[in-house]
Amino acid sequence: MRDELAHLAARWLDAGHSSTDVHEHILRGLPGAGTPVHRPGGLVRYLLRDVPRRELPSLVSAGPRISARLEGTRECAGVHTQPMLFRPIGDETHCAACTLNPPQ
Structure with a gap:
């Protein structure tokens, strides 16, 4: 055995x-x-007796995987203490806060 x-x-x-x-x-x-x-x-x-399949992360992938919640977001090009993600409507590069209150 x-x-x-x-x-x-x-x-x-x-x-x-x-x-x-x-x-x-x-x-x-x-x-x-x-x-x-x-x-x-x-x-x-x-x-x-039964071996479960184990999915190993692929080293050759189509790029980093992103969660569905963050899909379509972009990092604001404005000045923030930490990176600021926002969901653009068009091709804008700044979040609404930076657009309404630009740094002076």
């Missing part, structure tokens, strides 16, 4: 999971305190 369990764990590692991921998955699947486990190897085999 040791070879079978090693093979199952290797499948997880090959899919991109870390040994910590495997360990945590097994711990989550253990029964509660006081519940006897009659076949621990069988339980571990059962827990490791």
